[in-house]
Amino acid sequence: MALTDVVRARGLVKKYNGFTAVKGIDFAVHPGECFGFLGPNGAGKTTTIKMIHCFTPVTAGSLEVLGYDVRRQPREIKARLGVVPQEDNLDPELTVQENLLLYAGYFDIPRGEARQRVQELLAFAGLEEKAGVEVEHLSGGMKRRLAIARALVNKPQLLILDEPTTGLDPEARHLVWEKLRQLKVAGVTLILTTHYLEEAAQLCDRLVIMDRGIILEEGSPGELVERHVGREVLELAPVDGEARAILSLVAGSILAHLTIGQTLYLYTNNGREIWRQVQGLNSYFSHMMLRPATLEDVFLKLTGRGLD
Secondary structure, three states: OHHHHEEEEEEEEEOOOOOEEEEEEEEOOOOOOOOEEOOOOOOOOOHHHHHHOOOOOOOOOEEEEEOOOOOOOHHHHHOEEEEEOOOOOOOOOOEEEHHHHHHHHHEEEEEEHHHHHHHHHHHHHHHHHOOOHHHHHHHHHHHHHHHHHHHOOOOOOOOEEOOOOOOHHHHHHHHHHHHHHHHHOOOOEEEEEEEOOHHHHHHOOOEEEEOOOOOEEEEEEEHHHHHHOOOEEEEEEOOOHHHHHHHHHHHHOOOOOEEOOEEEEEEOOOOHHHHHHOOOOOOEEEEEEEEOOOOOHHHHHHHHOOOO
16 A cells, blocks of 8 residues: 555455445545545445454455554454444433543543543534533534544544534534544544535535445546536426537537436536527427536536435
8 A cells, every 4th residue: 555545455355145235335534535435325435444443354455544444453443443324323312521521431431631622622613611521412413523523532634524524414514524624634544434415515525426336426526527528518308309509519518318207407618608509499498507616517428317
């Protein structure tokens, strides 16, 4: 593994009872970046990160984390990781502070050092006033911030987050994003899975798009959008028989097109020009919209289906 890689996978495979959840994927994570796995439920995202943090064994291929082999050196890897699982596994009957102190004990952190560290993490997570409150009385957003703080108790070199904002309201989601950006600035390497397109675009320096256990594409959010769909998308729902005429008219102005149901998606860097061309047709559209291209358009183009 190159010294510049925090994680490197080659031909990584995971099978469960004959079902192949991850099908021979390659990827690398660099120091200090936020690396994302984007895809729908069942794409293989969570299975992949479970192999990274040694929760589930690798079936085939190679996987090294922080210079260690996951098969031979799981203890060394776990000591240097922080993990925020998708499921809430905080102890609801303990207070916020007690949850953090208990977790510090798993890493044999001396009591005095642990208490100082817990105070720092309470301040980081914005939970100082909730230190003595039992977890069951926290909001969903506070629980997620506490889960992130707990994962930082051992000062990890790599923080892994599985769907970190699922189920949160928009305000709570943005507060979690703010904390993750602060960690990036501090030099912590982040790996996250998400099916929220805005989350991937906001946080990830690079990401892979996964579907059905394979990696379809890799790059920065901006690179992927520009590479596959350009800057703009024109959505049209023409009357029957008009789609072919529209495509013939705009063929020289679009990068690609896709039809899903009754809607025709035209990918382009010249949206307003195409808008004018299409308006010149004697057609009736039940839907017509010009908008910026997003990662969801990339996923639609690559798979023919959305992320829901």
